[in-house]
Amino acid sequence: MTPNGTPAPPPLYHLQAELENAFDEIVARIEALIEIYRREGGAAWALEEATPDADWLRRILLDFWYEEGQDGRVTRSYIGLVAASQALLDEVGRVNRAKAQFSGVLERIRQEDATLIPGLKALLPARHPALNAQLRDQGLARLHLKQCWRALPTADAPLSRVRMAWYASGRSIKKLSVREAERKLMAFDTEAPHIRIQLRHLAGIPDGEPLAQVQKQAPLMRANVFFAEPLADGRSRRAMNVALPLFIPSPDGRLPDYNRPPPFPQPERTRAKRSDERLEDEPFLPSIRVYRYR
Structure with missing residues (x-):
């Protein structure tokens, strides 16, 4: 207890152990998600992959690394759509809860002693031999923490169509x-x-x-999703930014109608400045x- 009677914060080594466990849970939940998708094989589309499959999904969901020279404020985008069964959506929810837990512990460590963060970027992948080998063999620099905790996007309900476009706010x-x-x-x-x-x-x-x-600001992919049936609150559409594949509820394993945006944003039009x-x-x-x- 602190002198004013409030509970004392946990020692830093406890927070480090908690972060390690949270990272392990992210990896385990992603592997479980991939196994479900490999078994069920719902339809998928990807902007930069001709034949998106379970191996593609595993590769992008476990991409937690800085590349040499990468701006630390920038994350890589993997634009795609995945038709998801209820079992797959349940696992997506578990992945996102694990990511939220990781982010929360990381923030507590930053508040207590931010100097620990660089060491953790090297320590965490070493706990997973396959990930550590990827880090070493591909010459990747270190763990990119935001790419670890950013959530997987999901649609609230089955969709009739998806319209995607690059959004460059400049x-x-x-x-x-x-x-x-x-x-x-x-x-x-x-x-x-x-x-x-x-x-x-x-x-x-x-x-x-x-x-x-x-x-x-880096260009973003904006998805306008149109629900097959209005939601309980009356909404029939929603706009969302999608840096990772959008998981779409699909009992029949098929994707809704969707457009195919260009792989890169078009040159920005000149607009009058405020x-x-x-x-x-x-x-x-x-x-x-x-x-x-x-």
Whole structure:
């Protein structure tokens, strides 16, 4: 107990063991899902795979790795559709619960001691010889934690059709004050010449000037799904982002009508910018992607 009477947090080694168990459960549940799909063999379609089968599904669902040079904020997408029996959907639910458990424990470790995270990225795959061999043989860098815990998308009910399209929002823009930008720069090595230059630039503008922090966003595949029958709440359709195969309830093992989007997003059309997005062409503080408004 803590001095104020609340339960003390578990020791870090307990959290590490809990994370290891959660990772093991993700792998076990995915393997169980694959066995059900291998046995039942419902229809499937994939954007970049001519003949999606159980081996394809296993490969993409167990893709937990950074590739060399991969941006840590970016995850790989595997666009597809899978006709799912109730048994398969039940297992998808178990996979997603295991992923949620893993994510929750990981967040607790981050709050207690984030310095443990890099070591865990090497430790976790070593518990599974086949996964560790893949990591070694393919020259993959390390475990990508978000690719471990991102959920498998599922449709709420049987569908009549699916319409997919790339959605490129381009970038997100967050307003920052001068003081907020300064705090972000101060988190870097303030003795580094490029940081000192940016701090001087920041000191030369009015304290009240609004700034904009820009984050480029990777294109997303957006699926508009149309339910065969309206849901209990009256909805007949739903839009959802799908970075992994969409599992669709299908008692007969067939897919609904669907389109085949291009493998890559089309070049973005030029659109008029809102007044609050009119930023200078070059970043004012490159290290934190901050721009001045024109």
